[in-house]
Amino acid sequence: MILILVFISPIFGVLLADMVGYHEPLDVVAEALNLPDLTELINWTPLLDYTIPGLPAEAGYAVAGLVGILIILGIGFLLSKIVGRT
Amino acid sequence: MHIPDGFLDPVVIILTYVLLVIYGVFAFKRIKRTLNTENTPLVSVLSASIFAAQMLNWPIPGGTSLHFVGGALAGVMLGPWLGFLTMFIVLIVQCLVFHDGGITALGANSLNMAIIDVLVGYAIYRLTVKTFKSKDPPRMLAAFLGGWLGITIAGIACGLEIGYSQAFPYGVSITVPIMAGWHAVLGIIEGTITALTVAYLRKRAPHIIFAER
Numbered sequence: 001m002i003l004i005l006v007f008i009s010p011i012f013g014v015l016l017a018d019m020v021g022y023h024e025p026l027d028v029v030a031e032a033l034n035l036p037d038l039t040e041l042i043n044w045t046p047l048l049d050y051t052i053p054g055l056p057a058e059a060g061y062a063v064a065g066l067v068g069i070l071i072i073l074g075i076g077f078l079l080s081k082i083v084g085r086t
Numbered sequence: 087m088h089i090p091d092g093f094l095d096p097v098v099i100i101l102t103y104v105l106l107v108i109y110g111v112f113a114f115k116r117i118k119r120t121l122n123t124e125n126t127p128l129v130s131v132l133s134a135s136i137f138a139a140q141m142l143n144w145p146i147p148g149g150t151s152l153h154f155v156g157g158a159l160a161g162v163m164l165g166p167w168l169g170f171l172t173m174f175i176v177l178i179v180q181c182l183v184f185h186d187g188g189i190t191a192l193g194a195n196s197l198n199m200a201i202i203d204v205l206v207g208y209a210i211y212r213l214t215v216k217t218f219k220s221k222d223p224p225r226m227l228a229a230f231l232g233g234w235l236g237i238t239i240a241g242i243a244c245g246l247e248i249g250y251s252q253a254f255p256y257g258v259s260i261t262v263p264i265m266a267g268w269h270a271v272l273g274i275i276e277g278t279i280t281a282l283t284v285a286y287l288r289k290r291a292p293h294i295i296f297a298e299r
Binding site for chain 2: 001002005006008009030033038039042043044045047048049050061064065067068069071072073075076077079080083084
């Protein structure tokens, strides 16, 4: 189920988003008000906005989703180990 | 609803971080008592599912979007403390790994989606179920109301946070009604997904729904 969501996510996060000129709602507001975009100025991750350097946007979005899920499941695994010990 | 860096004033940043730390310390004591080998995988799988569901941005013509947030669902399924942990794992991974939501706004984003949305969703579900005391239709209504009101009140909190920040040229008299109105409309989808998910789980695995206990 989670894998299905990840593999169809580029349809929503990239393809449909491009079709309607989608931005994050608060980013739209920031652009309209000429607020500085600090996200790119103080960025610390190569995976900004669910992209993978070197991969096309669609594949990058799905791979980024997998990376996120693996990290979350990894946190869950660590929690299980800690709980199992106590 | 993820507030990026640059939107919040230092006072709002500090205040929301302080609230997160106070709530987090309180929640941690409860989580330590309740987390066990049975519910830890639930926290982990629900976090991963909500993370994946949040990647499904439904673009709305005009240049904006909506996506399922999941705080109320986490509250109904796992209760206020493990629900908080579930949502906080999602938010911290989104922020640190993908810079989705600013580091300066992590306190505010956690307050909105991991605390308010979870607590409101849980409380409304419990209250509605106790009020009606009968079976399926009221429970679907309870989950719908939890999801809808959870996201609407979280939207109001978001409006207060950006409205009280000087970086944002509009005050709370504008930001709060706009965020409340917008999230009240989008919340219908949030409530519907929450209701359908809870209805499914009540049929397949009713014992895992914390708010039923």
